[in-house]
Amino acid sequence: MDYIPPESNPPISLWPILLAMGLTALVAGVVTSLIVSLVGLVLMLVALGGWVQESRLFGLAEAASETEEEARDE
Amino acid sequence: MQKTIALNSIKSGQNARVAMAAVLGSESIFFITLISAYFYLRSDMSAWPMAGASLMRLVFPAANTTLLLVSALSFYLGLRAVRKNQLAQLKSWLAVTLGLGLLFIAGQVLEFTRSGMKISDQAFGGVFFTLMGFHAIHVLAGVVMLVILLWRANLGDFTARRHAAVQVGAWFWYFVSAVWVVLFTALYLV
Numbered sequence: 062m063d064y065i066p067p068e069s070n071p072p073i074s075l076w077p078i079l080l081a082m083g084l085t086a087l088v089a090g091v092v093t094s095l096i097v098s099l100v101g102l103v104l105m106l107v108a109l110g111g112w113v114q115e116s117r118l119f120g121l122a123e124a125a126s127e128t129e130e131e132a133r134d135e
Numbered sequence: 136m137q138k139t140i141a142l143n144s145i146k147s148g149q150n151a152r153v154a155m156a157a158v159l160g161s162e163s164i165f166f167i168t169l170i171s172a173y174f175y176l177r178s179d180m181s182a183w184p185m186a187g188a189s190l191m192r193l194v195f196p197a198a199n200t201t202l203l204l205v206s207a208l209s210f211y212l213g214l215r216a217v218r219k220n221q222l223a224q225l226k227s228w229l230a231v232t233l234g235l236g237l238l239f240i241a242g243q244v245l246e247f248t249r250s251g252m253k254i255s256d257q258a259f260g261g262v263f264f265t266l267m268g269f270h271a272i273h274v275l276a277g278v279v280m281l282v283i284l285l286w287r288a289n290l291g292d293f294t295a296r297r298h299a300a301v302q303v304g305a306w307f308w309y310f311v312s313a314v315w316v317v318l319f320t321a322l323y324l325v
Contacts, residue, residue, distance in 0.1 A: 109279070109283075120292065120297070121292075124297055
C-alpha cells in the first residue's frame with residue numbers, strides 16, 4: 062500500500078479574524094470617520110504581518126520535519 | 136523512499152493551492168456578475184460614451200494593459216527561476232513585477248481622472264468605476280502579496296522544492312491580468 066503522509070494543517074490562529082476586522086474598519090471609516098479607517102489600516106497591517114510570520118514558522122517547521130523523514134527513509 | 140519524498144512534496148503547499156483555486160473560482164463568479172451587469176445596463180442605453188472610442192483615446196489604456204501583461208510574464212519568469220533554484224533571479228523578477236504592478240495602478244488612477252467622469256454619472260459612470268475600481272483593488276491586493284513574497288524571498292524561505300506561495304501568487308497575478316484583458320475589451324473595444 063502507498064505511504065500516506067499525515068495531515069499537515071496550519072495552527073489555529075487569530076490573525077485572519079483580526080485581518081478581517083481591520084479591513085472592515087478600514088472600509089467602514091469611509092462612511093463614518095477617518096480615525097476608524099486609520100485604526101482599521103493599522104490593525105490590518107499588524108494582522109497581515111503576524112499571519113505571514115506565523116505561516117512562515119509553520120512552513121519552516123514542516124520543511125524540517127520533511128528533512129527528518131527523508132533522513133529516516135534513507 | 137522516492138515515493139515518500141514525492142508524496143511529501145505534494146503535501147507541502149497542497150492546502151495553499153486548493154485555497155487559491157477556491158478564491159479564483161469565487162472571484163471569477165464575482166467578475167462575471169459585474170460584467171453581465173455592465174452589458175445589461177449598456178443594452179438599455181441608446182448611446183454609450185466609450186463606444187467607438189478614437190485610436191488616440193485608446194493609446195493610454197492599451198499601454199497600461201501592456202504593462203500588466205508584461206508583469207504577468209515577469210512573474211512567470213520568477214516562478215521558472217525558483218523552480219531551477221535561481222533565487223537571485225526570483226527576487227529580481229518579483230521586483231520587476233512589483234514595479235510594473237505599481238505603474239499599472241498609477242496608470243489606472245490617471246485614467247480615472249482623465250476620463251472626466253464621476254461615479255454618479257448615470258449608469259455608465261457607475262459601472263465604469265465599479266468594474267475598474269474592483270479590478271484595481273485586486274491588483275493592489277496582488278501588490279501587497281508581491282511585497283510579502285519579496286520579503287520572504289529575501290529571508291530565504293523559497294527553494295526549488297518549497298515555493299507554493301510563489302506559485303499561488305503567480306496564479307492570482309495571471310488571473311488579475313486575464314480579467315483586465317476582458318475588462319479592457321468590454322469597456323473600450325466592444
